[in-house]
Amino acid sequence: MNLADQVLDVNDDLPIRTDKPVHSGKVRSVYWLTEEDSRRLIKEKNYDVSEDAPLAIMVISDRISAFDCIWHGEQNLKGVPGKGAALNAISNHWFKLFKDNGLADSHILDIPHPLVWIVQKARPVMVEAICRKYITGSMWRAYSKGERSFCGIDLPEGLIKDGLLEDLLITPSTKGILKGIPNVPEVDDVNITRQDLISHYSSFNFQAPQDVDRYEVLLKEGFNVIDNALAKIGQIFVDTKFEFGYVTDSKGNEKLIYMDEVGTPDSSRIWDKEAYNNGVIVENSKEGFRQFLLNHFPDPDILLNKDRMPERNALAADNELPLSAMMELSSTYISIAEKITGRKIELSANPKAEIIDILAKDYGLVD
Structure with a gap:
């Protein structure tokens, strides 16, 4: 075949x-x-x-x-x-x-x-709802350069790379380009604060101010459900992105629902618990593929710098990646899906x- x-x-x-x-x-x-x-x-x-x-x-x-x-x-x-x-x-x-x-x-x-x-x-809520239990990735890169405030939340000194955070952090960003919201730049995927959401709830497509509380509850409880289930199969739920929207049911009730995808290797970081306890990060998500790409090409800045998108697009279009890298990623996806x-x-x-x-x-x- x-x-x-x-x-x-x-x-x-x-x-x-x-x-x-x-x-x-x-x-x-x-x-x-x-x-x-x-x-x-x-x-x-x-x-x-x-x-x-x-x-x-x-x-x-x-x-x-x-x-x-x-x-x-x-x-x-x-x-x-x-x-x-x-x-x-x-x-x-x-x-x-x-x-x-x-x-x-x-x-x-x-x-x-x-x-x-x-x-x-x-009817989508225009928020990328991001939840973090560990400090890693873009948050760690910013923290290591001295940044301490994330989406209106102040982090303490002395955190370590890939370390457990004191609390589950909600660090939302915009979904798409939103216009006319004070203090929110008109670009996609920009960090926002909880106060932004409450003050301008309708601009983010929330139906009512209390729905900001509701989305946070669904985000935290959803995270915890996945976190507990992954712990039982030796995995750590590091961080994830949820999306929400409104629908009307057959009885005419309007309700806030989960949409898009949840808890997948594309939308989340998942680490192997035993390896983590031994001081090693083993990614069971797309993050491992991202790291491969950063190591594979001689100038990783092309992949990290949004000002170099034309070069990045050319890199993706003009390069066949090794079969071994594609099949390793296939194995990661299939293996974690079968475990879950x-x-x-x-x-x-x-x-x-x-x-x-x-x-x-x-x-x-x-x-």
């Missing part, structure tokens, strides 16, 4: 019936269903949403994004085998655990295939054909 055939890289060309342009992100593509198909599926499948809720098919790819670029490998490998299925399986597992623990629902209504979600349209879910991740011989077949037969969404 050809390795490249097992990778779903182009995921915005499926013949799913839609009357809107397909939205293709770095990893996922979103197909908005027609109003007729949305209403039909809500009725047929008894989804707990309002009868006129817009639905979408979300197809995850195996593309690998790092430093805001898409990378590829030798042997025509346009992605990482098993990556998409691993990410979806992990997110599905945590979303179910959140619901079982009485936290909140997610945007996912149905899972027709390991690479596919049927989702309801949510307790189930084997099966690689499809032809994922695109499988998806089309299921969506045609079971959902009537392919002409």
Whole structure:
């Protein structure tokens, strides 16, 4: 079996019936269903949403994004085998655990295939909700240069690299470019304070000031649910990013939900506990791939300096990464997914054909 055939890289060309342009992100593509198909599926499948809720098919790819670029490998490998299925399986597992623990629902209504979600349209909160239990990465780099205030929170002196923080820190940033908010620069992914959120809650798409408290509770409790579950399988939950939005259920209740993905190797850092206790960091997340890229190229500043994006894009487009690096990342994703879910991740011989077949037969969404 050809390795490249097992990778779903182009995921915005499926013949799913839609009357809107397909939205293709770095990893996922979103197909908005027609109003007729949305209403039909809500009725047929008894989804707990309002009868006129817009639905979408979300197809995850195996593309690998790092430093805001898409990378590829030798042997025509346009992605990482098993990556998409691993990410979806992990997110599905945590979303179910959140619901079982009485936290909140997610945007996912149905899972027709390991690479596919049927989702309801949510009104997104324009905040990247970041939670940190250890000081590492960009926060450590800033701290080591003397910075002590992060998102309005003052950190003490004497912290050590990769060390445990005294408290679980919430360090939010903007999702997209937000305009006209005092003290918030009009650029993507800029740090904001809790006071910014409370003072200008509607600018961030919160419905009410108390929803800032609600999102913090869901963020901390969601973090703790994942943290406790990972501890049982010898893993440390270091930091993560959550996203939230609003939906209306079948009874007309508006509620704040989890959306996007949660607790995955793409959105989180996960360390091996035994190695950490022995003073070694073993990454079970995409962070290891980022470190590989920084070591692989002679000028790592291209990857870290946002002013050098044209060079960075050229680097990603013009360089085939070693097959060994892509397969090591594949092993990381599949291994941590199987540990978390307790189930084997099966690689499809032809994922695109499988998806089309299921969506045609079971959902009537392919002409």
